[in-house]
Each structure stands twice: as C-alpha cells, then as structure tokens.
Amino acid sequence: ERRNPAQPEFHQAVREVLETLAPVFAARPEYAEAGLVERLVEPERQIIFRVPWQDDHGRVHVNRGYRVEFNSALGPYKGGLRFHPSVNIGVVKFLGFEQIFKNALTGLGIGGGKGGSDFDPRGRSDSEVMRFCQSFMTELHRHIGEHTDVPAGDIGVGGREIGYLFGQYRRITNRWEAGVLTGKGQGWGGSAIRPEATGYGSVLFAAEMLAARGGALDGLTAVVSGSGNVALHTIEKLQQLGANPLTASDSEGYVVDDKGIDLALLRQIKEAERGRVSEYAQRRGASARFVRGGRVWEVPADVAFPSATQNELDEADARTLVQNGVKAVSEGANMPTTPAAVRILQEAGVAFGPGKAANAGGVAVSALEMAQNAGRSAWPAARVEEELAAIMRSIHTVTSETAVRYGAPGDYVTGANIAGFERVADAMLAQGVI
Ligand code: NAP
Numbered sequence: 001e002r003r004n005p006a007q008p009e010f011h012q013a014v015r016e017v018l019e020t021l022a023p024v025f026a027a028r029p030e031y032a033e034a035g036l037v038e039r040l041v042e043p044e045r046q047i048i049f050r051v052p053w054q055d056d057h058g059r060v061h062v063n064r065g066y067r068v069e070f071n072s073a074l075g076p077y078k079g080g081l082r083f084h085p086s087v088n089i090g091v092v093k094f095l096g097f098e099q100i101f102k103n104a105l106t107g108l109g110i111g112g113g114k115g116g117s118d119f120d121p122r123g124r125s126d127s128e129v130m131r132f133c134q135s136f137m138t139e140l141h142r143h144i145g146e147h148t149d150v151p152a153g154d155i156g157v158g159g160r161e162i163g164y165l166f167g168q169y170r171r172i173t174n175r176w177e178a179g180v181l182t183g184k185g186q187g188w189g190g191s192a193i194r195p196e197a198t199g200y201g202s203v204l205f206a207a208e209m210l211a212a213r214g215g216a217l218d219g220l221t222a223v224v225s226g227s228g229n230v231a232l233h234t235i236e237k238l239q240q241l242g243a244n245p246l247t248a249s250d251s252e253g254y255v256v257d258d259k260g261i262d263l264a265l266l267r268q269i270k271e272a273e274r275g276r277v278s279e280y281a282q283r284r285g286a287s288a289r290f291v292r293g294g295r296v297w298e299v300p301a302d303v304a305f306p307s308a309t310q311n312e313l314d315e316a317d318a319r320t321l322v323q324n325g326v327k328a329v330s331e332g333a334n335m336p337t338t339p340a341a342v343r344i345l346q347e348a349g350v351a352f353g354p355g356k357a358a359n360a361g362g363v364a365v366s367a368l369e370m371a372q373n374a375g376r377s378a379w380p381a382a383r384v385e386e387e388l389a390a391i392m393r394s395i396h397t398v399t400s401e402t403a404v405r406y407g408a409p410g411d412y413v414t415g416a417n418i419a420g421f422e423r424v425a426d427a428m429l430a431q432g433v434i
Pocket of ligand 1: 084086229249
C-alpha cells in the first residue's frame, strides 16, 4: 500500500488472489525463491498519456489515457479498454492483474493487460467519440501490435469505438494488422460470437456449476445486473437455455419484469437508441416497473448474474440473495462481488463462479479472433460457439479439479486463482528472472 497508494481496487484484487495461494507456496518453495509474487504484482510496463480532443462546439477537453501491460509470460498482453469517468490507474491495475489469471485459465497463450480513459462517452455524439478515439490511438499505437499488446472492448468501448480505434491505427501505421485489436466488426476482421461471448460464457459457466450439483438452468428465474454488452447477452443465453431473466439495470436503477425481460425491446432501447433502462418500464406495459436507485439483488430469483461493474454486490446484497434461496452466482463483470459478500455466499453453500473463470469467454473468443486474423480466415458462428462452450467446460473442469487438489472442493475462487497462477508461474520460472 505504501508503494501503490490510493489504489483500493488493486489492493483488493491482489489480496483476494494472494489469500488463496498460501498452500501453493507451501507445496512449491521454488515459487517463493524465484520472487514470483513480487514480480507478479509489479506491471511490466505502465503507460499514462494525455488525450486532448475537441467537442462539437470546438471546446478543448483533456482526458487521461492508460495502458497497463501487466504480464506477458504466456503471450502478448491482452485485455480491454474501459472508457468511464471512474477510470484511474488503480482501476486499470486491478483489471490488468485479474486479466493475467483469467487469460491463463483459457489455455490460449495470452498475457494480461488493460487500459482505458476517464472519458465519459455518455451523451457524446458519434463525431465526438470518433475524435476522442482518434486522439487516444494517436498515442496508444506506439505501444500495441499483434505480437505485443492486443486491446479489446470493456465498459464504454463497444463495436463503434473499436471501429474508430482500428481506423486510426491503420491510418497512422499504414498497415492492415487485423490482430492488433479484437472485437472488430464482422466483415473487417471481427469474429462471429465475439460480442456475445462474455455473457454467453457466464451463463454456460453457471450451467456447468449447476450440472456439477445435479441441476440445470431450465425453468429457473434469474436476476441480471447491467444492461450493456455482457448483460444483454447473458439475458439472451439464459432465455435460449429455458431460464427466465427478470431484470436489467444501469447506474440509475433497475427494471423488473414479472413476465421476463423482452429482449427485443431492451435491445432496441440500449443498442439502437443508446437509451436508459427506465424507458423499458415505460414502454413495456403493466408487467414491468422501474425502481430508481434500487438494488437489483432484492428481486427473488434462483440464479444471479452481476454483469455491470466492480463491487456492485455487497454483504447486505449477499444476505438478501441467500434469504431468497439463490442457488448460483456467476460473475459476468470483473470483481462485482465484494470479498465479504463472496464469503457469505460460499458459507451458505451457493455455487459461486468468480469472474476470472465465469467471464473468461469474452477474452477466449478474442484469442480465437486473433487466430482467425493470423490465418486470414473467418470461422462460422457455429464453430466459434462450439469452441466457446468447450473452453467454458474446460475452465470449469480445471478450476474444480484444482480446488479438489488443494482441499477445497466446490470452491471455484480458490480453484481459479491457483490454476491460473500455476500456469503463469511455471512460464515465469522457465523464462528466468525478467
Ligand atoms: P457496457 O456495455 O459499457 O455496460 C456496462 C453496464 O454497467 C451499463 O449498464 C452501465 O450502466 C453499468 N455500469 C457501469 N459502471 C457502473 C457504475 N459505476 N455503477 C452502476 N452501473 C454501472 O460494459 P460491458 O462490456 O457490458 O462490461 C460490464 C462488466 O463486464 C465490466 O465489469 C467489464 O469489465 C466486464 N467484462 C466485460 C467483457 C466484455 O467482453 N465486454 C469481458 C469480461 C468482463 P450506465 O449506462 O448507467 O453506466
């Protein structure tokens, strides 16, 4: 904390991992001798830069841009860009740190990194967003590349932003280097199923956790937070598997629909109109209501999918979920559940899928996008979906088996942290003190 002051999210993410690693260090003393923890918590490189841009009225704004290249022992740095006013170096470092282990769990040869800006895209016109992205890439392009560092989307960065960023990269470098960014549009290097992958994967992970206990998603009700990329595709996959998602939310409140979310209407409002979830309740009719400032976790349901942002599900929320008989919680977002809330859920016997495992489907399909780009090919959606399902199954298997191996059966937090760590640690050991 002395070395990295005022970075509470980073401290939280590091503490959460280190607390589960004690038995690994006891079993493998060579890890400590190689200074692995000290090296892992220090990013290989941190880049902070000025992003000046002009709004539609000619006024100049200055934002701050970040890219933290955390660990490349397993492959090029890989992780999204977040555009949100809450972004600072501590947030980017927490996300980059988690990304190392998540990416290792996919088994696909990608290192960990993350970036973004405190730019707020909300209420900005397309041309303002374009000018911002062009300015951001004007600096970022020096640091990335298909073999070096491959950014993607995250909060506030979707297909539109990736398009503007890719256009500027191509213009500055005079290279068609598709593998430099993932989440591109289909038709210019993007992979089928990439937009869907994080939400789909989080639901598939929940299905695996339930199956391990002899259950299934079919017929269950679900609470979902958020209404962005991850939340919308979580809702979609839940409906495909016969479950009934009842909610969606944004930073203003949540909507609950007794008949189940009408996905076409929600998509029209969120994707086509870039509107707010409160409008859903106004347009849906009697079955839906909007609860301003409410916590989505107060809606009783069988399974829960935090899919908005960090620390959005706290101790009190966890108690409410347990009282309402929740069976499984699958983290679509990164670190949405506070450590105290995780403990409450696990102690109550709820199957808890941590983000490192449960939301790894997005970055996994990003790695498949890189593979398609390298081979100048485009795989059909059915093939990508099959591979995604196989990857989520294998992440479930490796996390559960690792948890058993370390005497914590059913504890996916321990399993994911240790399994991810072992892969990175072995690569770092083999590559020497660098
Ligand atoms: P997104 O499309 O921008 O949607 C974000 C959603 O979360 C919006 O509904 C937003 O509501 C809400 N939200 C954001 N910040 C909030 C805050 N401080 N308080 C309350 N609500 C907030 O982003 P996304 O891609 O779905 O990402 C959601 C989560 O999934 C993030 O934790 C992200 O790191 C994680 N994740 C994403 C991917 C991916 O492939 N996209 C992969 C792995 C993990 P407002 O509109 O009101 O802000």
